[in-house]
Amino acid sequence: MSSANIAIGTQVENVINQFPGFIQASLRNAWQELSAYYVGEACLEDIRWETLECPWSKDFIQSILDVWSRSDYVRESSLKYPEWLHEWSGSDSALFTSKLEGQYKRDLSSRCKAVNDEAELMSVLRVFRRYEMTRLMWRDLLSLVELEETLSDVSALADAAVEVALDVLYKQLCERYGTPFSRAKEGGAPIPQHMLVLAMGKHGAYELNVSSDIDLIFAYPESGETDHAKKPIENQLFFTRLGQRLINALDAMTSEGFVFRVDMRLRPYGDSGALAMNFASFEDYYHNQGREWERYAMIKARIVNADANPEASAALMDIISPFVYRKYADFTSVQALRDMKRMIMAEMHRKGGEQNIKLGDGGIREIEFIAQACQLIHGGRDERLQQQGLVSVYRTLQENEYLPSEWVDTLLLAYRLLRNLEHAIQGLADQQTQLIPESEESRQRIAWSMSYSDWPSLEAELNEHRSAVSQCFADFLHDPEEDGDQEEAGRAWLAAWLAEERSQLLQPMFQEAGYESPAQSVSDLEQLREHRLFTLMSPEARQRFETFLPLLLDEAAETNKPSLTLARMLGLVSSILGRSVYFVLLYENTGALKQLCRLCSESPWVSEHIAKSPVILDELLDARSLFHPPNREQLQDELRQQMLRIPEDDLETQMNCLRTFKQSHMLRVAASELGGHLPLMKVSDYLTWLAEVLLEESLAIAWHNLVVKHGVPSGLSSDEKGIAGEGFAAIGYGKLGGLELGYSSDLDMVFLYDADDYGVTSGPKSIDNQVFYMRLGQRIIHILSAQTTQGMLYESDMRLRPSGNSGMLVSSLAAFKKYQQNDAWTWEHQALVRARGIAGDPKLIENFNLVRRDILAAPRDEAELRAEVKAMREKMKAAAKAGSIKQGDGGLVDIEFITQFGVLNFAHQDSSLMDWTDNIRILEVLEKLDCFEGIDLSVLSASYRELRSGLHRNSLADEADKTTIADYAETCSKVTEIWQKVFVA
Numbered sequence: 001m002s003s004a005n006i007a008i009g010t011q012v013e014n015v016i017n018q019f020p021g022f023i024q025a026s027l028r029n030a031w032q033e034l035s036a037y038y039v040g041e042a043c044l045e046d047i048r049w050e051t052l053e054c055p056w057s058k059d060f061i062q063s064i065l066d067v068w069s070r071s072d073y074v075r076e077s078s079l080k081y082p083e084w085l086h087e088w089s090g091s092d093s094a095l096f097t098s099k100l101e102g103q104y105k106r107d108l109s110s111r112c113k114a115v116n117d118e119a120e121l122m123s124v125l126r127v128f129r130r131y132e133m134t135r136l137m138w139r140d141l142l143s144l145v146e147l148e149e150t151l152s153d154v155s156a157l158a159d160a161a162v163e164v165a166l167d168v169l170y171k172q173l174c175e176r177y178g179t180p181f182s183r184a185k186e187g188g189a190p191i192p193q194h195m196l197v198l199a200m201g202k203h204g205a206y207e208l209n210v211s212s213d214i215d216l217i218f219a220y221p222e223s224g225e226t227d228h229a230k231k232p233i234e235n236q237l238f239f240t241r242l243g244q245r246l247i248n249a250l251d252a253m254t255s256e257g258f259v260f261r262v263d264m265r266l267r268p269y270g271d272s273g274a275l276a277m278n279f280a281s282f283e284d285y286y287h288n289q290g291r292e293w294e295r296y297a298m299i300k301a302r303i304v305n306a307d308a309n310p311e312a313s314a315a316l317m318d319i320i321s322p323f324v325y326r327k328y329a330d331f332t333s334v335q336a337l338r339d340m341k342r343m344i345m346a347e348m349h350r351k352g353g354e355q356n357i358k359l360g361d362g363g364i365r366e367i368e369f370i371a372q373a374c375q376l377i378h379g380g381r382d383e384r385l386q387q388q389g390l391v392s393v394y395r396t397l398q399e400n401e402y403l404p405s406e407w408v409d410t411l412l413l414a415y416r417l418l419r420n421l422e423h424a425i426q427g428l429a430d431q432q433t434q435l436i437p438e439s440e441e442s443r444q445r446i447a448w449s450m451s452y453s454d455w456p457s458l459e460a461e462l463n464e465h466r467s468a469v470s471q472c473f474a475d476f477l478h479d480p481e482e483d484g485d486q487e488e489a490g491r492a493w494l495a496a497w498l499a500e501e502r503s504q505l506l507q508p509m510f511q512e513a514g515y516e517s518p519a520q521s522v523s524d525l526e527q528l529r530e531h532r533l534f535t536l537m538s539p540e541a542r543q544r545f546e547t548f549l550p551l552l553l554d555e556a557a558e559t560n561k562p563s564l565t566l567a568r569m570l571g572l573v574s575s576i577l578g579r580s581v582y583f584v585l586l587y588e589n590t591g592a593l594k595q596l597c598r599l600c601s602e603s604p605w606v607s608e609h610i611a612k613s614p615v616i617l618d619e620l621l622d623a624r625s626l627f628h629p630p631n632r633e634q635l636q637d638e639l640r641q642q643m644l645r646i647p648e649d650d651l652e653t654q655m656n657c658l659r660t661f662k663q664s665h666m667l668r669v670a671a672s673e674l675g676g677h678l679p680l681m682k683v684s685d686y687l688t689w690l691a692e693v694l695l696e697e698s699l700a701i702a703w704h705n706l707v708v709k710h711g712v713p714s715g716l717s718s719d720e721k722g723i724a725g726e727g728f729a730a731i732g733y734g735k736l737g738g739l740e741l742g743y744s745s746d747l748d749m750v751f752l753y754d755a756d757d758y759g760v761t762s763g764p765k766s767i768d769n770q771v772f773y774m775r776l777g778q779r780i781i782h783i784l785s786a787q788t789t790q791g792m793l794y795e796s797d798m799r800l801r802p803s804g805n806s807g808m809l810v811s812s813l814a815a816f817k818k819y820q821q822n823d824a825w826t827w828e829h830q831a832l833v834r835a836r837g838i839a840g841d842p843k844l845i846e847n848f849n850l851v852r853r854d855i856l857a858a859p860r861d862e863a864e865l866r867a868e869v870k871a872m873r874e875k876m877k878a879a880a881k882a883g884s885i886k887q888g889d890g891g892l893v894d895i896e897f898i899t900q901f902g903v904l905n906f907a908h909q910d911s912s913l914m915d916w917t918d919n920i921r922i923l924e925v926l927e928k929l930d931c932f933e934g935i936d937l938s939v940l941s942a943s944y945r946e947l948r949s950g951l952h953r954n955s956l957a958d959e960a961d962k963t964t965i966a967d968y969a970e971t972c973s974k975v976t977e978i979w980q981k982v983f984v985a
Contacts, residue, residue: 012061012065016028016031020444020448022441022444022445023445027065031065034078034079034082037079038082060089063138064078066142067137067138067142069448069449070141070424070428070445070448070449071429073133073134073429073430074427077130078134080130081130081131088135094135095135098149099153104159104160105156105163108124108128109167111124111128118169121165123256125161125250126254126256126259128161129161130256132157133210133430136150136153136210137210140210141424147423150423151202151209151419154208154209155203155206155207155208158199158212159199159304161260162197162199162250162304162305163197163304165259166197166242166305169242169245169246170194172245173241174226177228177233178226178228178232179192180226180235180238180239181235182222182224183222190224191221191222193220193222194221194309195239195243195276196303196305196309196313197246197304197305198218198301198303198304198316199303200215200216200301201215201266201300203215203216204302205389206388207389210423210427211430211431211433212260212432214263215266216264217266217301218239218243218275219277219282220235220278220279221279222235223236226238236276239276240274240275240276243264243275265644266297268285272723272724279316286298291637292340293340293641296340299324299375299388301388324379325376325379325380325386326380356434356435357425357434358434359645360466361466362465362470362473363469364415364418364422367411367414367415367469369473369476370403370476371394372393374393374402375393378402382400384396384400390415391412394411410468410469411469411472413465414466417465418462418465421458422434424446424449424450428446446458491550493554496509497525502525503526510562513562514557515556515557515566518563521562521563524563524566524570527570533578534574536578537577538580541577544584545577545580548583548586551586551593552566552593552597553566555593555594556597556601559601560601564601565597565601568600568601569596572600572610572611574611582614582617586617589620592617595626596620599674605955606667606674606956613663613790613791615660615790616660619668625668626667627668627671628677629665629678630665631689632692636693638661639661639697643657655786655793656790658694659790659791659793661694662694663790663791665686665690666687669683670743670956673952673956680949680952681920681945684735684739684741684742684948685739687741687743688735688739691741691838692732694793695730695747695839696838699728699839700724700725701783702776702783703724703725703728704724705779710761710763710772711764711766712726713726713755714759714760715759727755728753728777728810728840728841729751729837729839729841730749730751730780730838730840731750731752731836731838731845731848732747732837732838733748733749733832734748734800736749737917738919739918740918740948742955743952743955747794748831749798749838750800750801750811751780751809751810752812753773753776753810753844754841755769755770755773757770770812773810774808774810777809777810778809800828813847813851820855821855826904829856829904830869830897830900832852833856833917833922834917835852836849836917837849852914857907860905865901865905870983872897877889883964883965883966885950885951885954888972890971890974890979892944894976895919895940895943898940898979899919902931903922906929910929912925913926913931923944932982935978935982939974940975940978943971943975950968
C-alpha cells in the first residue's frame with residue numbers, strides 16, 4: 001500500500017501536533033512510510049496497523065517522534081530497518097539498557113562467526129554499526145544517558161569494530177600467507193606476531209562523538225616472515241596488507257554506508273611512512289625524530305587490542321611513555337607549546353572561527369589544548385596526569401592546583417555544552433562536522449533537540465561559554481615577551497582625528513612628529529576616511545580602529561620615512577577595514593605592530609603582500625620565527641601538521657591552506673632578508689624549499705583524489721592507496737631546478753611517468769594508466785594555479801616539456817629520452833643543465849638523472865654548439881625589455897649561457913660538471929677544472945651574485961627605487977668581456 005494513502009491515527013496525530021510547526025510535515029510523512037511497511041507485513045503478530053491504531057505505548061510513540069525530530073539519520077535508519085522499532089518498543093529493550101563492558105565486541109563477534117569472506121564481513125560490520133549508532137544517537141539526543149556514557153559507548157563500538165575485523169582478517173591472511181613469526185633468537189623459538197592498533201585522539205581517550213572518524217597507528221613487535229611452506233612473505237608485507245584490508249573493511253563506502261572513517265596520517269612520517277612499523281623502527285622514529293606536536297598527539301594513545309596481546313602492548317607503551325612524559329618540563333617544551341598555541345590561534349583567525357565549535361574561537365580544541373599541554377608539562381613528574389580522559393585530567397589539575405579551580409569549572413561547563421551541541425549537529429545526518437548549520441530550520445531543530453526555546457537562546461548561552469573559554473586560552477601559557485608597553489594610546493592623535501578641523505590639527509602634529517611629508521600624510525588619512533568600507537564600519541569596529549590609529553601613527557614616526565611608511569600601512573589598513581579583528585591583533589601586540597611598520601618602511605612588497613592575505617598578520621606575533629624561517633625539514637613538518645587537521649576530501653580547504661602557508665613563509669623570508677638575517681643565496685634556498693614542499697603536498701593531494709576515484713595504476717605497489725606519486729615525477733627546470741627562486745617566480749616543470757601504458761587502474765572506475773598520470777598532472781596544475789579566496793599558489797610553466805605546448809602534458813620517461821636524443825634543440829639541452837627531480841617517485845627521479853647525464857655528456861661539435869648558443873642569446877636580446885638586469889648585455893642570462901655552454905661542451909670529459917644544477921656551483925667546477933683556459937670564472941660568480949641580489953631587491957622595492965642594468969655598468973662590462981672571450985674570440 002502506498003504511504004500517501006495511509007491515514008494517521010488520532011493517537012499519533014495528537015502527538016505530532018505537539019511539535020513545532022517546521023517539523024510536523026516531515027514527521028507525518030515518515031510515520032505514513034512506517035505505517036505502509038507494517039500494513040504489508042503479515043509475519044508480525046499483534047500489530048493492528050490495518051485499523052490504524054498503533055499497538056505501541058504512547059511513551060514509545062512520543063520517543064520515536066522526539067528522536068525523528070532531532071535526527072534525520074535516526075529517522076532514515078528506522079525506516080530502512082523498521083523491525084528495529086518493534087524490537088525496541090519494550091521498556092526493558094536494548095534501547096533503554098546500558099551495555100556491559102565488552103558487550104559490543106561479544107555481540108559483533110557472534111554476528112561474524114559465520115562470515116566467510118571480506119565482502120560479507122563488510123556487510124555485517126555496517127549493519128551492526130548502523131544498529132548501534134541509531135540506538136546510541138537515540139539515547140543521547142533524548143538525554144536517556146549522560147554525555148560521558150555516549151562518548152564511551154561510541155568509543156567501545158569503534159574498538160569492537162576494529163578488534164573483530166582485525167581478528168577475522170588476520171585469520172584469513174594467515175590461511176593465505178602463513179602465520180607471521182619473529183626471527184629465531186639464540187636459544188629460543190620464533191614467536192607468533194600480532195598487529196597492535198593504537199587509537200589516537202578522541203578514540204584513544206574514550207571520547208568519540210557520534211560521527212567521529214578514528215585516527216589509528218599500526219605496529220607489530222618484530223621483523224621476520226610467515227611460516228608458509230612454499231611462499232613465505234616478510235612480516236612487513238603481511239602487516240601492511242593486513243592494515244590495508246582493515247582500513248578498507250572499516251572505511252570503504254558501500255551501499256550500506258561505512259563503519260568508521262579511518263585516518264592514518266598520524267603514523268610516523270605521515271602518508272609517506274610505512275603503514276605498519278615494527279617496534280624497533282617505531283622507537284627509533286619517536287626517540288630520534290619525534291616532534292613536540294607528536295608528543296602532544298600521543299598523550300591520548302591507547303592500544304585497542306591490548307587485552308589480547310598484553311606483553312607486546314606493555315612493550316609498546318614502554319616506548320611511548322618516555323617519549324610523551326619527560327621527567328622535567330624544560331624551556332623547549334613550554335616554548336613549543338606556546339608555538340602550538342599560536343598556530344591554533346592563527347588557524348582560528350583563518351577559518352573564520354565563530355561557526356566552528358571545535359576549531360573556532362572558544363571551541364573544543366582550545367579546551368583540549370589546555371588539558372594536554374598541562375599533561376606534557378607536569379605529567380612526567382605527576383603520574384596521576386598520565387591518563388587519556390579529558391574530564392578526569394581536568395579534575396586532577398584542579399585538585400592539585402595546577403590550574404585555577406574556577407578555570408576548570410568554567411572550561412568543563414563549556415566542554416559539556418559544546419560536546420552536546422556537537423552531537424546535536426552531527427546527529428542531524430550522521431555527518432562529521434562541527435560547523436553550526438546556516439539554515440534557520442536546522443538551527444531551530446538543534447535548539448529544540450537541546451531543550452532550548454529557540455536558537456537565539458542557545459546561541460546566547462553558547463557565546464557566553466565560548467567567550468569564557470577564549471579568555472582562559474588567551475591567558476594560558478602567556479608569553480611575557482608578548483607584553484608590549486601598555487601606555488595609553490596618544491589621546492592627541494585621536495582627538496585630532498575626531499575633530500571637524502582635523503586637517504588643520506593633524507598637519508602640524510605630523511610635522512612635529514618628524515613626518516617628511518605632513519600634507520601628504522593628512523591627505524592619505526582623508527582618503528582612508530572616504531573609503532567605502534570605512535563608512536560601513538559598525539560602532540564596535542570603528543572603536544577598534546580608533547584604538548589602533550594612534551598607535552600606528554606613533555610607530556610610523558619611529559621609522560626613517562614616516563610619511564612613506566604611513567602611506568604603505570594605510571594601503572594595508574584599507575584591506576582589513578571589514579575585518580576589525582586584525583586591529584585588535586595589532587593593538588594588543590604592539591611588538592607585532594612595530595615589526596610591521598619597520599618592514600613596510602623597508603619595502604612596499606610587505607604591505608602589498610599582507611594586504612592580499614591579511615590572515616598572515618599572525619606571523620608578526622613571534623619575532624623569533626619571523627626572522628628565522630624554518631629549513632626544509634621543518635617546513636615539511638609544519639605543513640604536515642596543518643594538513644592533518646583538514647579532511648582528505650576537502651580540496652578547497654586544502655588548497656587555501658597551501659596558499660596561506662606559502663604567503664606566511666614568504667613573509668618570513670622577506671622579513672629575514674630585509675632585516676639582514678639572510679644572505680641572497682639563503683633567500684633563494686628558502687624560497688625553493690618552500691616551493692618543493694608545496695609541490696610535494698600538491699602531488700599527494702592530487703594522488704589521493706584520483707586514487708579514491710580510480711584506484712592505483714597497475715604494476716606498481718601492492719598498497720590499495722599506493723605511495724603518493726609512485727610512477728610519477730615532477731622535474732623542476734629554470735629557477736626551480738637551479739635553487740634560485742625569487743618572490744614572484746613561476747614554476748618551470750616537466751612531468752614524467754613510468755608505468756605500463758597498456759595497464760589500467762585498480763578502482764571501480766578504472767582508467768588507463770596513461771590517462772591516470774595525465775589527469776594527475778592536470779590536477780596538480782589545478783591545485784597550484786587555480787584562483788581561490790587566498791589567491792594562486794604558483795603559476796606553472798610547462799613549455800619546456802617535449803614538443804612544448806603542443807606536446808603531451810605528461811611524458812613517459814622513454815618518450816622523454818627519445819625526444820632529448822633525437823628531436824630536442826640545443827636550447828632544450830641548455831635547459832636540462834638546470835633540471836632536477838623535485839617531487840614524486842624516487843626511483844623514477846633516479847632514472848631521469850641517468851637520462852639527463854647521458855644527454856649532457858654526449859660529445860658535441862664545439863664550434864657548432866658555440867654558434868647555436870650565441871644565436872639563441874641574440875634572439876632573446878632582441879625580445880628583451882630595455883634595462884633588464886636579466887636579459888641585458890652583460891646580464892644574468894649571459895652568465896647562465898656561458899655556464900650552460902661549459903657543461904654541454906665539457907661534460908663528456910668530466911662528469912662532475914653534471915652534479916649540480918645551480919649556476920654558482922657549476923661555475924666553481926668549471927673554474928676548478930680550468931675548462932675556459934685563462935679566464936677567471938670567479939668574476940662571473942661574483943657578478944652573478946651581485947646581479948641576482950639586485951633582482952631580489954627590485955622585487956621588494958618601489959618602482960622608483962628599482963635598479964636597471966645601467967646601475968651595474970662596471971659589473972656588466974666584466975661579464976661582457978668574458979662573453980667575448982668565450983663566444984667571439
